[in-house]
Every structure is written in C-alpha cells, then in structure tokens.
Amino acid sequence: MEELAESNGRRSVRMADVAAHAGVALGTVSHVLNHPEKVSPHTLERVRRSIDELGFVPNSRARALAAGTSSMIAFIVIDLGNSFFLDMARGAELEAQERGLNLVLANCDMNTDKELVYLSLFDAERMAGVLIAPLPSSADDQWRLQEWQSDVVALNVDASGRGCCVTTDDELGGYLAAQHLIEAGCRRLLFTGGPFSLLPIADRYRGAQRAVAEADGVSLELLRTLQTKPADGRKVGDALAARAADARPDGVLAATDLIAFGIIEALGVQGVSVPDDVKVIGYDNNRQAWESTVPISTMAQPGEEMGRHAVRLLVDEIRNPGSHEHEHVRLTPTLIARESTGT
Amino acid sequence: MEELAESNGRRSVRMADVAAHAGVALGTVSHVLNHPEKVSPHTLERVRRSIDELGFVPNSRARALAAGTSSMIAFIVIDLGNSFFLDMARGAELEAQERGLNLVLANCDMNTDKELVYLSLFDAERMAGVLIAPLPSSADDQWRLQEWQSDVVALNVDASGRGCCVTTDDELGGYLAAQHLIEAGCRRLLFTGGPFSLLPIADRYRGAQRAVAEADGVSLELLRTLQTKPADGRKVGDALAARAADARPDGVLAATDLIAFGIIEALGVQGVSVPDDVKVIGYDNNRQAWESTVPISTMAQPGEEMGRHAVRLLVDEIRNPGSHEHEHVRLTPTLIARESTGT
DNA sequence: GCTCTGGATTGAAGCGCTTCAATATTCGTG
DNA sequence: CACGAATATTGAAGCGCTTCAATCCAGAGC
Numbered sequence: 217m218e219e220l221a222e223s224n225g226r227r228s229v230r231m232a233d234v235a236a237h238a239g240v241a242l243g244t245v246s247h248v249l250n251h252p253e254k255v256s257p258h259t260l261e262r263v264r265r266s267i268d269e270l271g272f273v274p275n276s277r278a279r280a281l282a283a284g285t286s287s288m289i290a291f292i293v294i295d296l297g298n299s300f301f302l303d304m305a306r307g308a309e310l311e312a313q314e315r316g317l318n319l320v321l322a323n324c325d326m327n328t329d330k331e332l333v334y335l336s337l338f339d340a341e342r343m344a345g346v347l348i349a350p351l352p353s354s355a356d357d358q359w360r361l362q363e364w365q366s367d368v369v370a371l372n373v374d375a376s377g378r379g380c381c382v383t384t385d386d387e388l389g390g391y392l393a394a395q396h397l398i399e400a401g402c403r404r405l406l407f408t409g410g411p412f413s414l415l416p417i418a419d420r421y422r423g424a425q426r427a428v429a430e431a432d433g434v435s436l437e438l439l440r441t442l443q444t445k446p447a448d449g450r451k452v453g454d455a456l457a458a459r460a461a462d463a464r465p466d467g468v469l470a471a472t473d474l475i476a477f478g479i480i481e482a483l484g485v486q487g488v489s490v491p492d493d494v495k496v497i498g499y500d501n502n503r504q505a506w507e508s509t510v511p512i513s514t515m516a517q518p519g520e521e522m523g524r525h526a527v528r529l530l531v532d533e534i535r536n537p538g539s540h541e542h543e544h545v546r547l548t549p550t551l552i553a554r555e556s557t558g559t
Numbered sequence: 560m561e562e563l564a565e566s567n568g569r570r571s572v573r574m575a576d577v578a579a580h581a582g583v584a585l586g587t588v589s590h591v592l593n594h595p596e597k598v599s600p601h602t603l604e605r606v607r608r609s610i611d612e613l614g615f616v617p618n619s620r621a622r623a624l625a626a627g628t629s630s631m632i633a634f635i636v637i638d639l640g641n642s643f644f645l646d647m648a649r650g651a652e653l654e655a656q657e658r659g660l661n662l663v664l665a666n667c668d669m670n671t672d673k674e675l676v677y678l679s680l681f682d683a684e685r686m687a688g689v690l691i692a693p694l695p696s697s698a699d700d701q702w703r704l705q706e707w708q709s710d711v712v713a714l715n716v717d718a719s720g721r722g723c724c725v726t727t728d729d730e731l732g733g734y735l736a737a738q739h740l741i742e743a744g745c746r747r748l749l750f751t752g753g754p755f756s757l758l759p760i761a762d763r764y765r766g767a768q769r770a771v772a773e774a775d776g777v778s779l780e781l782l783r784t785l786q787t788k789p790a791d792g793r794k795v796g797d798a799l800a801a802r803a804a805d806a807r808p809d810g811v812l813a814a815t816d817l818i819a820f821g822i823i824e825a826l827g828v829q830g831v832s833v834p835d836d837v838k839v840i841g842y843d844n845n846r847q848a849w850e851s852t853v854p855i856s857t858m859a860q861p862g863e864e865m866g867r868h869a870v871r872l873l874v875d876e877i878r879n880p881g882s883h884e885h886e887h888v889r890l891t892p893t894l895i896a897r898e899s900t901g902t
Numbered sequence: 903g904c905t906c907t908g909g910a911t912t913g914a915a916g917c918g919c920t921t922c923a924a925t926a927t928t929c930g931t932g
Numbered sequence: 933c934a935c936g937a938a939t940a941t942t943g944a945a946g947c948g949c950t951t952c953a954a955t956c957c958a959g960a961g962c
Contacts, residue, residue, distance in 0.1 A: 228708050230918060241942045246920055256940060273708055276683040277620050277629075278918035281947050286620075288684070290663065296639055296648070297846070305639070306668060318680050320633065321664040325649060337661050340619040341631070365571050365616055481852060503640070504847055509824060573948060584912045589950055599910060621948035624917050905962085912955070919947085927940065932933100 229272045238266035249274060280342070288318050289530065290338045291347040291523075292331055296323040299503040301349055303519025304371055304526070308347055311527035317344065319527075326351075332359050339365045345530040347371060347523075352383075352416045367533040369526045374415075374544065380529040382522050382545040386416040389515045389549035390423025393469050393497050396513070398431050400495055400557050402467025408452050408479070409471020410440040417444075417471045420499060424469050437465060444471060449478020456494070457486035466494055467557075473498035473505035476512050480556060484509070491558035501552055511554035518547050572615045581609035592617060623685070631661050632873065633681045634690040634866075635674055639666040642846040644692055646862025647714055647869070651690055654870035660687065662870075669694075675702050682708045688873040690714060690866075695726075695759045710876040712869045717887065723872040725865050725888040729759040732858040732892035733766025736812050736840050739856070741774050743838055743900050745810025751782040751795050751822070752814020760787075760814045763842060767812050780808060787814060792821020799837070800829035809837055810900075816841035816848035819855050823899060827852070834901035844895055854897035861890050 235242045240263060247255050248263040255263070266272075280286040291308050293301045305321055312319040322338075324330035331350055338346050342365065349371040350357055360370070360378050368379055375381040390407075397405055405428060412418045421438065428436040439455070441448035449470060456464055456479070470476035476498030480490050490496050490510050498505065501516035525545045533540045553559040578585045583606060590598050591606040598606070609615075623629040634651050636644045648664055655662040665681075667673035674693055681689050685708065692714040693700055703713070703721050711722055718724040733750075740748055748771060755761045764781065771779040782798070784791035792813060799807055799822070813819035819841030823833050833839050833853050841848065844859035868888045876883045896902040 232918080242919085243921075243942060243944095244940085247941085250920075254940075259940080271706065273679075273683055275624075275685055275918055277624050277685050278947090279920075281618075281620050281624055281917090281949085282919040282921080284920090284947070296664075297642065297645055299640065302640055302666075305666060309666065309668070318677075319665075321639075321666060322662075323645075323648060323652065323664060325652070334661075336616075340616055342618055342620050363614065484852075509827075509852065575948080585949085586912060586914095586951075587910085590911085593950075597910075602910080618948055621917090622950075624919085624947090625949040625951080627917070627950090903962100905960100907960080908958095910955100910957080912953100914951100914953095916951090917947105917949085921945090923942105923944095925940100925942070927938100929936105929938080931935090931937105 228275070229270045231272070231274070234263065234266050234270055234272045237270055238263045286342060286344045287316060288320060288341075288343050289345045289347065289527070290320050290322060290334070290341075290343050291349070292322045292324065292334045292338070293349050294324045294328070294331065294351050295326050296321065297325075300500055300517055300519050301372075304349055304523040307520030307523025308527050309523070310520070311524040315527065315531055317527070317531070328357075331357070335359050335362075335364065335368075342366065345369070345534050347526050347530060349373075352414060367530060369530045369533070371522055371526050376542070376544045378542075380526075380533060380542050380544070382525045382529065382547065384517045384522070384547045384549050386419035386549075387423040387426070389499065389517075390420030390425075390469070391427045392423070392549065392551055393420070393499065393515050394424040394427035394436075395431075396551055396553065396557060397467035397469065397495055397497060398427065398434055400467070400491075402465075402495055403434050404437070404465045405434060405467045405469060406437045406439055406456075406465035407469045407471070408439040408441060408449075409444065409475055410442055410448075412440065414444075420469075420471055441471075441475060444475055446474050446478035446481070449475035449480075450482040451478075453479040453482025453488075454486065457483055457488050461493070464488075464494060468494055468496045470496060470498045473500045473502040473512055473514050476514070476556070477505040477508050480508060480510050480512065490556050495557040497557050499549075508556075510556050513554045513557040513559065514552050515549040516552050517549050521547060571618070572613045574615070574617070577606065577609050577613055577615045580613055581606045629685060629687045630659060631663060631684075631686050632688045632690065632870070633663050633665060633677070633684075633686050634692070635665045635667065635677045635681070636692050637667045637671070637674065637694050638669050639664065640668075643843055643860055643862050644715075647692055647866040650863030650866025651870050652866070653863070654867040658870065658874055660870070660874070671700075674700070678702050678705075678707065678711075685709065688712070688877050690869050690873060692716075695757060710873060712873045712876070714865050714869050719885070719887045721885075723869075723876060723885050723887070725868045725872065725890065727860045727865070727890045727892050729762035729892075730766040730769070732842065732860075733763030733768075733812070734770045735766070735892065735894055736763070736842065736858050737767040737770035737779075738774075739894055739896065739900060740810035740812065740838055740840060741770065741777055743810070743834075745808075745838055746777050747780070747808045748777060748810045748812060749780045749782055749799075749808035750812045750814070751784060751792075752787065752818055753783040753785060753791075755783065757787075763812075763814055784814075784818060787818055789817050789821035789824070792818035792823075793825040794821075796822040796825025796831075797829065800826055800831050804836070807831075807837060811837055811839045813839060813841045816843045816845040816855055816857050819857070819899070820848040820851050823851060823853050823855065833899050838900040840900050842892075851899075853899050856897045856900040856902065857895050858892040859895050860892050864890060 370381040713724040
C-alpha cells in the first residue's frame with residue numbers, strides 16, 4: 217500500500233492555531249465545538265469568529281481517535297448496478313442521515329472477494345458500523361465466520377446466529393406471485409429461473425409450489441435457466457412459442473424481471489401475445505425492466521425499507537452493546553400488478 | 560451529530576498489547592507493519608505470531624493521524640442510478656486499487672445540496688483526495704468556489720482554473736452522431752432533447768449543427784423536450800408519427816438514449832419502422848436502454864476511462880503538491896452503431 | 903583481546919483532538 | 933463587603949500509532 221504525502225502542502229489550521237488567534241485555551245475551542253452551552257456567549261462568539269477567519273476544519277480523524285467515536289458507517293454492496301441494492305443504499309442513507317450518521321458506499325461490482333477486502337478496510341478504519349449486502353447464496357459466506365471490530369449488519373442474506381440481518385421473504389413472494397396468476401385465471405403455470413443454488417430463487421419456487429398446492433386444478437411446470445438475464449428469458453420465450461398453443465402455460469412466473477423481460481420480448485416477436493395468450497409475472501421490480509413495451513407485473517422487494525431497517529439495527533447494536541440482541545427482520549415483498557398479467 | 564459509544568464494548572487490541580505479548584518494544588511492532596525489512600527475521604516471526612494470536616487490527620485512524628497520510632479517497636457521485644456515473648466509479652476504483660488506494664462512494668441521489676455536505680465530510684475526514692461528478696450544469700457549482708483541505712478532481716464538468724477535471728467532448732459527440740446519420744443516408748435530420756440549460760445537450764446540438772453545415776443538402780430541425788426521459792421521447796415519437804411521411808425526418812438525433820428509447824417505442828406502436836422509415840441515434844450508451852427491442856445506436860461516453868483518468872490526476876496532485884499543474888482531460892465519445900441506424 | 907561498524911531495537915516525542923480535574927471568575931446573599 | 937456556589941476557563945493526560953535519535957549488540961578486523 218503506497219503512502220501519500222500530506223495534502224497539498226497547505227498545512228491545515230489546527231485547533232491550537234484557533235486557540236492562539238482567539239486568545240483562549242485549547243480546551244475552550246474544543247468546548248465551542250462540542251459543548252457550546254458550556255461556553256460564555258462572549259467567548260463563543262470570539263472563538264467562532266476565529267474559526268471562520270482561519271478557515272479551521274476540525275480533523276475528524278483526530279477527533280475520532282480522542283473521543284473513541286465516529287459518525288461514519290459504511291455499506292458494502294455486491295452490485296450497485298442492480299437497482300435493488302441501490303434502493304437499499306438509498307434507504308440506509310436516509311435513515312443514517314436522520315440519525316446523524318454519515319454513510320459511505322463500497323461497490324464490490326459482483327466480485328465477492330472485494331467484500332472481504334472492504335470489510336477489513338472498514339474494520340481497520342474503525343467505522344462506527346458496517347452494513348453488507350452480498351449476493352444471496354446458500355453457501356456460508358466467509359466474512360460471516362470472522363470476528364469484526366465493528367458491528368456488522370447483513371442485508372439480503374440470512375445471518376441469524378452471527379448477527380443482525382434483514383431479508384425479504386422470497387417464499388412468500390413466490391406464493392403471492394403464483395396466487396396472482398391463479399386469480400388472473402391461469403391454470404397451467406410455469407416457473408422459470410435459475411440457478412437454484414441461489415437461495416431466493418429456490419424459495420420463490422417453493423412459494424409458487426405452495427400456492428399451486430392450495431389451489432384446485434392448477435399445475436406447475438419448472439423450466440430452469442442458467443442465469444437470470446434477459447438472454448435466458450429469451451430462450452425460454454422461444455421455447456414456449458415453439459410449443460403448440462395448448463401445450464403452453466397460460467401463466468409464467470419468472471424468477472427475475474430480467475428473465476420476464478426476455479420472455480415477453482421473445483414471445484412478442486413470435487406472435488404470442490402477453491397478456492392475452494400468456495400472462496407473465498417477474499420479480500424484483502427492477503428499473504432496468506421498467507421500460508418494457510408491455511409493463512411487467514412484478515414482486516417488489518422493499519429495498520429502501522431494508523436499508524432503513526438495517527441502519528436501525530446497526531445503531532441499536534452500536535449504542536447498546538450490552539442489551540442488544542441480534543435480530544432477523546424479514547420483510548414482505550409487494551405485488552405490483554401491471555399489464556403483463558392483464559391488469 | 561450524535562455520538563456513538565466505542566464499538567461493542569469488546570475493547571480492541573492495541574499495538575502495545577502486541578508488543579507486550581511478543582516481548583518487544585512498541586516501535587518494533589510498528590516496524591514489523593511498516594518496514595519489515597528493517598526487522599530481524601526472528602523478531603518478525605515472533606511479532607507476527609503475536610499479531611495473529613491476539614487478532615490485532617491496526618487502527619488506521621491513529622495511523623493516519625500519526626503518519627499524516629491516508630489511503631482513502633472518496634468519490635461523490637450525483638446519481639449512482641445512472642450507469643454512466645457508475646462506470647466512472649468502476650474505473651476510478653480499478654485505478655485506485657492499482658495504486659494501492661481505497662475508494663469509497665457517496666451517492667447524492669440527484670440532490671445537489673448533498674454534494675456540499677459530503678465534500679465537507681470528506682474534507683474533515685482528511686481523505687487523501689476527493690473526486691466529484693456533479694450534474695453538468697452551466698451554472699458555477701458552489702462547491703467549486705471553496706477552498707478544500709483535500710485535493711479535488713471534478714468529472715463531467717469543466718472546472719479548469721480551479722482544479723483538475725475530466726470531461727468528454729459533447730460537441731464532438733454530437734458531430735459524430737450527426738455524421739453517422741448522414742453517412743447512413745439521412746438528409747432530413749432532427750435533433751431532440753432538452754433542457755438546453757444542460758451544457759452537454761447544447762453542446763451536442765452544436766456538434767450536430769456543425770456536421771450538417773459541412774454536409775450538402777442536409778437539413779436539421781430542432782425539437783426541444785423538457786427532460787431526458789423515455790416519456791419525453793414518446794411524446795416526440797407520437798408527434799413524428801402524426802406527421803405526413805414526407806414531412807418526417809429520416810434521421811433523429813436524440814440527446815439521450817432514454818429519449819431515443821421512448822421515440823422508438825412510440826414510433827413502433829404507430830407503425831413507423833426504425834430504422835427503415837426513420838433512423839434514430841441516442842447518446843450515453845445507457846444500460847437502461849440496452850434492452851430495447853430495436854437495439855439503439857449511441858454515442859458511448861468512456862465513463863470508466865474518465866474515472867481512471869480522474870484518479871490518475873488526483874494521485875499526481877497528492878504526490879506532487881509542488882510541481883502539479885491542474886489539467887483538463889477531454890475524452891472522446893465513441894460511436895456504437897446498432898440496429899436503430901440500420902447497421 | 904579490543905575497538906569499530908552497521909544493523910536491530912528501543913523509547914520518547916509528537917499527530918490533532920477530547921476530557922476532566924483543577925483553577926479562575928462571576929454572582930447572589932446575608 | 934465578604935463568602936460560598938455556580939459558572940467559565942484552563943492545561944495536562946491520554947487516544948493508538950509513526951518516526952527518529954539514541955542505544956545496544958554481534959561480528960569483523962587488527
């Protein structure tokens with residue numbers, strides 16, 4: 217790790233400089249900054265003027281070192297290009313701001329190794345706390361096995377036992393999505409998505425199964441995909457379009473909006489109408505899929521709310537190290553019915 | 560700003576603890592960390608073992624304070640939801656990593672006030688340096704008028720005179736885009752976009768004008784929009800579709816991909832074919848528009864490269880406070896020809 | 903055997919700030 | 933007008949680390 221010289225040579229104004237300029241003691245300046253109510257109005261005024269005149273910017277590093285506290289929390293995100301994660305960041309930031317904390321982001325850009333790198337970095341930086349939103353994998357993430365200096369709250373992944381976490385109930389989401397299709401009149405459902413090593417996808421499928429089991433005369437077919445991209449959806453769409461009309465499902469549950477997007481596009485090209493011939497519902501309320509010609513019904517995950525909850529948990533953990541008990545907040549996805557299911 | 564108690568009660572291991580455990584002096588432990596070549600192999604080994612056994616994580620705050628250096632740089636982005644900015648972040652991060660620096664992100668979420676807030680924050684945190692990518696406005700951004708402790712490099716905005724900056728040449732981009740349409744056989748061009756208070760949009764239009772002026776028998780019409788969203792494009796598309804075929808432009812230059820996206824969609828719905836009847840080119844190479852049914856030709860801005868350049872400039876400024884001269888790097892957008900212009 | 907040399911190790915002096923016990927100042931009372 | 937109680941201000945002791953001058957030690961050379 218290379219070292220960098222102190223910033224730009226312009227040596228910055230220190231608190232001692234302000235004290236000298238204002239003709240008061242060092243401690244007084246500190247009081248002006250941290251406990252202004254303990255300083256006489258006259259002194260307050262004078263010190264503040266000196267601060268302005270000298271352009272003093274308190275060094276929060278030194279501050280944090282001396283006080284043993286910090287107002288910075290960090291959010292490690294596996295992929296900021298995914299609007300779901302960005303929503304979390306948004307929510308986390310709002311909540312942090314309301315609580316007087318500052319939130320910085322770290323983008324892993326789908327590289328899981330970076331999670332560890334950033335976690336170590338923020339640990340060493342002695343952040344007040346760290347949020348982390350990894351890919352939802354079934355495997356135990358390695359970072360969860362370590363002890364960290366900072367408190368850590370996980371999003372989008374079940375970390376119960378080792379710390380706080382906030383997730384959405386994918387099984388329920390799958391259930392609700394399937395139910396929506398069934399209520400829309402579909403009887404031959406198809407669930408498509410993959411890989412099933414992604415826990416949320418497996419959960420969504422389970423939920424769909426449950427909904428189908430509860431309904432009468434409804435069947436559920438499964439068509440796995442390798443990934444969750446529009447290209448995977450297009451393949452599925454082509455395959456479906458190639459079938460005889462009566463061998464086609466009348467309701468498709470795509471594991472992600474991107475897949476749904478691809479399906480609808482392929483189906484459209486092949487002359488199969490959505491939602492008339494086939495109804496399609498996606499998952500994620502992904503902005504990337506918002507602009508589809510046929511607006512896609514979807515299960516929205518409350519990303520922002522997840523972020524807010526995570527910060528709330530984190531702050532509790534930081535503030536009450538004694539009484540804090542790890543919590544697993546499980547939020548409910550919401551159905552957003554749009555045109556692709558015939559609304 | 561609220562204060563938070565020191566992390567979780569578990570008091571962290573200090574360097575002194577390691578020194579005691581290994582039976583060496585404080586300075587020796589520090590040497591192990593920073594100048595291992597100056598320590599005898601035997602001591603090195605012993606100290607390292609102690610570090611491991613105690614789980615010592617050096618406090619980089621204290622380190623930064625003592626050494627007067629830091630390896631953290633921050634990137635303040637006006638909107639991480641925009642893939643162009645995210646690309647910059649990506650590039651910046653890669654470049655930073657290669658230079659042994661760590662990059663954290665701050666998302667302003669289209670709120671210009673937050674730019675100042677974050678700038679102040681990072682200034683106080685004594686980051687090694689700060690990158691900032693604001694909206695490209697014609698107005699002088701207020702943050703540029705201030706003196707900062709940290710070195711600051713601006714992206715996407717011309718800050719010459721006050722610091723380093725890296726931008727793309729929008730005039731040239733508009734020129735190249737128009738040229739592409741002309742080469743594709745278009746003679747009646749339309750430029751659409753807005754508001755013109757956005758400097759880049761005005762520049763792109765100027766570029767288009769230049770290309771048209773240089774060509775023979777080519778006309779250029781202007782249709783302003785209020786914003787740069789798909790909805791604005793759809794309006795334009797509808798308006799064009801309503802015209803008699805021979806009163807319609809045969810080449811449309813949209814100021815953004817999102818507008819282009821809307822235009823193509825509206826045109827398609829109304830039975831006007833792209834690219835057969837009208838060719839359309841966008842701008843930005845926006846991922847949100849990638850999945851259009853008709854892949855959109857576009858001018859790609861080298862976001863990643865911008866990020867890399869910015870970090871490069873920043874590092875130079877940090878390292879050579881004496882000899883450093885502010886620089887304005889102007890990059891060239893690249894034409895990406897896709898189906899919407901008939902390729 | 904003794905000095906010289908250079909690498910290894912040490913310990914103290916900060917880095918810029920907070921905090922707290924100690925001191926100084928002010929004010930209300932008797 | 934003096935005195936104790938508030939109220940203001942001070943200065944020193946850290947926070948956890950880096951750095952550098954000073955010290956130590958081992959082996960080389962005579």
